[in-house]
Amino acid sequence: MTEARAPRAWSDISLDLAGLVLRRLPAHVDRVRFAAVCPQWRVAAREIPLPPPLPLLALPDGTVYSLPGSEPFRFPACKGYTDACGNWLAFSGDEGYFLRNPLSNATVKLPGRFRVLARHCGEQPVGEAGVTWKEMEKSPKRLTLCKTLFCSPQLVATFIRYQDKAHIAVCQPGAAAWWLEYVHCFSPFVDMVFHQGKLYVLEPSKDTLFAINISVDQETGDPWVSRVRQIIKGRQYSSMHDFIMKMSHLVTSNGALLMVHRKMYCVCINRHGTARVVPSGANKFEVFKADIERSQWIKVITIGDDQVLFLRRPCSRIFCVSQTDMPGDRIVFFENDDDDRYWYEKDSLNSCSAYDMKGCKVSAAPPLVSWKRGHVHAAWLFPEE
DSSP: OOOOOOOOOGGGOOHHHHHHHHTTOOBHHHHHHHHTSOHHHHHHHHHSOOOOOBOEEEOTTSEEEETTOOOEEEOGGGTTOOEEETTEEEEEETTEEEEEOTTTOOEEEOOSEEEEEEEOOTTOOOOGGGEEEEEOOSOGGGOEEEEEEEEETTEEEEEEEETTEEEEEEEOTTOSEEEEEEEEEEOTTOEEEEETTEEEEEETTTTEEEEEEEEEOTTTOOEEEEEEEEEEOOOOOOSEETTEEEEEEEEEETTEEEEEEEEEEEEEEEETTEEEEEEEEEEEEEEEEEETTTTEEEEESOSOTTEEEEOOTTSOEEEEOOTTTSOSSEEEEESSOGGGGGGSOTTOEEEEEEEETTTTEEEEOSSOOEEEOOSSOOEEEOOOO
């Protein structure tokens, strides 16, 4: 009589079988739970190559949704953020501004002082290219940080809004001061990405694209903007025309730069004897690819059957998805984004919607939840495994 084999423990599953399970878990929180079962499964989750998990939707009160599900969980590391930049959240406390990656708990302190670059004058010491640094005379309290980018361990970039204009500021993580590019100024709703070692800035009112070269001072190690060059000249038009409000975003995708237009159709209503233009809820998106060699934008009709663009100005990214996770060739966006904050009541409801590039239709998108708008808005987080 053959002796029966004892059943193998779940912890003894092969890497191949563990990989099959993990590839059916597109949600970041499910992969974390898988890895928490036992040391063997934790090793499997770490060693098996997987596509990036779907993004997390974070709210300022610490509530987080792991796509594609709609069940919330509490994530204290997200509570109280003031802005988002990819995997990093921005916070403001008694000790100033800092960035925190809530997934790794890494923290980067941001400077509270600002410096500008000046040409050599008198007995002042000069640095690279015959320039010298000087403290900015205007009070930092009158300056507002927006659209912060953690570009690399050596570079953080942001826009500084001052007197209804946006200026580029750069620094090393943990440096004592920002270096502020004060010569070139942009409109308040400008967008920016870090791509192939350069900053690219989109001026939305004209669809004009600028390339920003970053140099490093050999003596201080400080990054600074050494060149601002217009590479695509757009056309001049108003962002509000025929009751259509246009918002523009700059996104990187597979080595290309994409400009995404969101057109919000509006209606004119009369409230208490005052006419006001407000969004009707109808949206249309257009996507253009930057042709740097020909200095022009080329319209594209698809972003890919297996691609989904998660859109928000501080944190946009295109993801490769499986059709079993969610339909592709779509743009997932917030109905009431930060750029239209003046059009809605502060405590009005917000939610996610998806725009189908093929059908040109808007539908509800996961997570199928709504939340109250506040001074700080929801954000996408992009775990990388």
